[in-house]
Amino acid sequence: MSGVLAGQAHRDSPVFTGETLLELDELVVEYATAGKPVRAVDHVNLTIKAGETVGLAGESGCGKSTTGNAIMGILRSPAAVTGGRILFRGEDIAALDVEEQRRYRWRNVSMVFQSAMNALNPVMRVGDQFVDMMQAHEKIQKKDALERAGDLLEKVGIDRRRVRSYPHQLSGGMRQRTVIAMALALSPELVIMDEPTTALDVVVQREILLEIEQLQKELGFAVLFITHDLSLLVEFADRIAIMYAGEIIETAAARTLFDSPQHPYTVGLMHSFPPLTGPMERLIGIPGSPPDLADPPAGCRFHPRCSFCVPEKAHLYARQTTERPVLREVGPGHSVACHLVEEGGA
Amino acid sequence: MSAVEDQTLEVVGLSKEFEVPGSEHFWQRRRRLHAVEDVSFTLRPGTITALVGESGSGKTTVARLLARLYEPTAGQIMFEGRDQPKRANREQNLHYRSQVQMIFQDPFDSLNPVKTVAHLIGRPLRIHKIVPRDQERERIHQLLDTVGLVPPDVIATKYPHELSGGQRQRVAIARALAVQPRVILADEPTSMLDVSIRIGVLNLMLRLKEEHDLAFLFVTHDLASARYVADELLVMYAGQIVEHGPTETVLQDPLHPYTRLLLSAAPDPNAGLRAADLAARTPQDITVDDAVGCRFVGRCPLAIDVCSTTPPTLAQAGRGRWARCHVTAPERNA
Numbered sequence: 001m002s003g004v005l006a007g008q009a010h011r012d013s014p015v016f017t018g019e020t021l022l023e024l025d026e027l028v029v030e031y032a033t034a035g036k037p038v039r040a041v042d043h044v045n046l047t048i049k050a051g052e053t054v055g056l057a058g059e060s061g062c063g064k065s066t067t068g069n070a071i072m073g074i075l076r077s078p079a080a081v082t083g084g085r086i087l088f089r090g091e092d093i094a095a096l097d098v099e100e101q102r103r104y105r106w107r108n109v110s111m112v113f114q115s116a117m118n119a120l121n122p123v124m125r126v127g128d129q130f131v132d133m134m135q136a137h138e139k140i141q142k143k144d145a146l147e148r149a150g151d152l153l154e155k156v157g158i159d160r161r162r163v164r165s166y167p168h169q170l171s172g173g174m175r176q177r178t179v180i181a182m183a184l185a186l187s188p189e190l191v192i193m194d195e196p197t198t199a200l201d202v203v204v205q206r207e208i209l210l211e212i213e214q215l216q217k218e219l220g221f222a223v224l225f226i227t228h229d230l231s232l233l234v235e236f237a238d239r240i241a242i243m244y245a246g247e248i249i250e251t252a253a254a255r256t257l258f259d260s261p262q263h264p265y266t267v268g269l270m271h272s273f274p275p276l277t278g279p280m281e282r283l284i285g286i287p288g289s290p291p292d293l294a295d296p297p298a299g300c301r302f303h304p305r306c307s308f309c310v311p312e313k314a315h316l317y318a319r320q321t322t323e324r325p326v327l328r329e330v331g332p333g334h335s336v337a338c339h340l341v342e343e344g345g346a
Numbered sequence: 347m348s349a350v351e352d353q354t355l356e357v358v359g360l361s362k363e364f365e366v367p368g369s370e371h372f373w374q375r376r377r378r379l380h381a382v383e384d385v386s387f388t389l390r391p392g393t394i395t396a397l398v399g400e401s402g403s404g405k406t407t408v409a410r411l412l413a414r415l416y417e418p419t420a421g422q423i424m425f426e427g428r429d430q431p432k433r434a435n436r437e438q439n440l441h442y443r444s445q446v447q448m449i450f451q452d453p454f455d456s457l458n459p460v461k462t463v464a465h466l467i468g469r470p471l472r473i474h475k476i477v478p479r480d481q482e483r484e485r486i487h488q489l490l491d492t493v494g495l496v497p498p499d500v501i502a503t504k505y506p507h508e509l510s511g512g513q514r515q516r517v518a519i520a521r522a523l524a525v526q527p528r529v530i531l532a533d534e535p536t537s538m539l540d541v542s543i544r545i546g547v548l549n550l551m552l553r554l555k556e557e558h559d560l561a562f563l564f565v566t567h568d569l570a571s572a573r574y575v576a577d578e579l580l581v582m583y584a585g586q587i588v589e590h591g592p593t594e595t596v597l598q599d600p601l602h603p604y605t606r607l608l609l610s611a612a613p614d615p616n617a618g619l620r621a622a623d624l625a626a627r628t629p630q631d632i633t634v635d636d637a638v639g640c641r642f643v644g645r646c647p648l649a650i651d652v653c654s655t656t657p658p659t660l661a662q663a664g665r666g667r668w669a670r671c672h673v674t675a676p677e678r679n680a
Binding site (some may be wrong): 172201202206234235268273274277282287300 | 354400401492510511512543544545546548549562567568569570571573574597606608609610611612613614615637
């Protein structure tokens with residue numbers, strides 16, 4: 001697939017076997033409320049190949065974290081998968097029984113959460129938390145588990161003696177590294193990273209990203225990188241999917257998306273980051289705010305904020321306000337859900 | 347215009363120490379943390395000054411000192427040409443706060459959730475007796491309009507939870523503007539907001555600066571936002587200003603190795619990940635007690651012998667530029 005090839009060209013790491021690891025097939029996740037259920041993830045299709053880094057970008061409340069939690073199988077009531085399938089190596093996760101699901105979590109897919117302080121138990125030594133997790137998945141002596149925990153910590157650049165530390169004795173960056181080490185402990189094939197560096201300083205963020213890349217090269221796992229920071233993904237991901245109001249509205253190789261974004265929302269996002277280099281101009285951002293998912297706008301969900309949605313263009317306007325756009329391929333590995341793009345631009 | 351009026355808010359040699367618990371024995375001297383040390387700068391009307399640095403560098407402490415939420419350990423805050431007393435009485439505080447207002451990072455925490463927008467903005471109007479009671483409503487609507495919250499009569503009746511993050515931050519800005527201040531201290535005003543909304547708040551700051559001739563202190567960790575709005579840039583590391591100058595000049599040609607490190611670490615889609623040249627060593631806890639030499643020496647790729655023995659001073663390094671570095675900005679007569 002050329003999307004993948006483009007990714008390779010960008011990251012010069014020719015490791016993708018082209019083998020599909022995870023496939024979201026028309027995934028729907030709803031939150032039960034007193035009234036109508038709120039659809040946080042609405043018919044999402046997404047494929048992750050072995051060894052690939054896929055970025056899932058969007059604003060808060062767009063459903064990106066819910067998607068990650070669904071893949072991990074940790075949705076809690078009132079949220080539930082109400083449609084579609086999550087296929088891991090062709091097997092539907094939702095069809096697994098509770099025990100099989102428990103084994104699948106962490107062994108096949110693991111997760112790094114945004115807040116490392118909340119992900120770690122504050123009253124347990126770091127090492128013991130590794131031991132707990134390993135013993136939940138395999139028969140292993142405590143001594144051996146601690147030994148392996150030490151190895152893992154060293155892998156992420158932390159002194160192995162830190163197995164004796166409590167989380168509060170570690171800095172923010174070290175805690176996040178510890179959580180990453182824990183996610184890698186059982187050699188999963190896919191690691192979901194939900195805003196793993198958002199709470200960190202730029203310098204530490206950069207160090208950790210470089211480390212993740214290095215580990216990925218070494219161990220070959222795939223990453224689903226969930227973030228609101230598109231500028232980070234352009235550098236770090238092979239492929240990027242942009243999510244808006246529960247839907248994926250554009251997906252392409254990272255470079256392609258950066259060089260020629262098509263969806264007005266993606267274009268708006270790209271124009272929301274002041275550049276650090278080059279000429280400076282007044283940016284406009286995106287007017288308005290994301291819709292309430294309990295009552296999403298009809299037609300294209302972005303149309304109330306879209307500058308290309310004007311009543312003067314009657315035919316297009318009618319479609320934009322009544323008909324849901326679907327993802328259509330506009331180039332190799334590049335799909336967009338937009339009536340405007342479909343009808344040949346502005 | 348006299349020089350005094352020209353300079354709205356000036357700080358000279360500002361320092362703040364916190365006592366750190368955890369000395370091993372009670373008879374030992376309590377350790378002191380120099381959160382802010384010998385910081386001097388001037389906030390001028392119609393200028394946005396960005397204060398950047400990593401978390402723990404002391405940048406928020408500086409903003410809070412200027413807002414008089416903390417009492418400085420040493421140094422002066424000069425406002426309207428007068429030295430502000432360390433301990434101010436109620437009246438002095440009231441006057442100072444009518445001129446210097448602060449906007450906090452988290453608009454979810456800084457607005458009282460059980461009060462309407464009209465109440466939140468009306469309160470400073472009443473406390474500072476800005477307008478007569480019968481004109482209050484009109485003034486509130488005017489303020490909401492200024493910060494781009496329309497229609498004002500609808501927004502005024504809402505509670506904070508009914509607003510989005512960006513709208514809430516605009517309410518916080520309107521509240522700060524209510525008392526017609528000369529200086530606004532904005533502590534990471536955009537870092538909790540969605541990316542598509544951030545730029546709107548930055549543009550609002552630019553507009554207010556121009557239309558109301560306000561002086562802004564913009565505390566941020568994001569160099570790109572600083573570049574977008576700020577005229578002047580202050581870079582802070584471990585409680586000290588390590589570089590100071592016009593934003594564009596500093597970013598085009600950074601002098602201090604820490605500024606260079608920050609620049610190389612910031613995400614920039616135009617540069618590859620591997621382009622970054624990082625000092626991987628983590629910072630030591632050097633703000634505690636008196637450090638010998640330069641505070642950045644442990645992470646510095648340019649360090650020479652003198653760096654670990656003598657602390658560098660903030661030396662002038664060109665027109666309007668200062669840097670605290672033995673290597674890139676040596677003192678002229680040292």
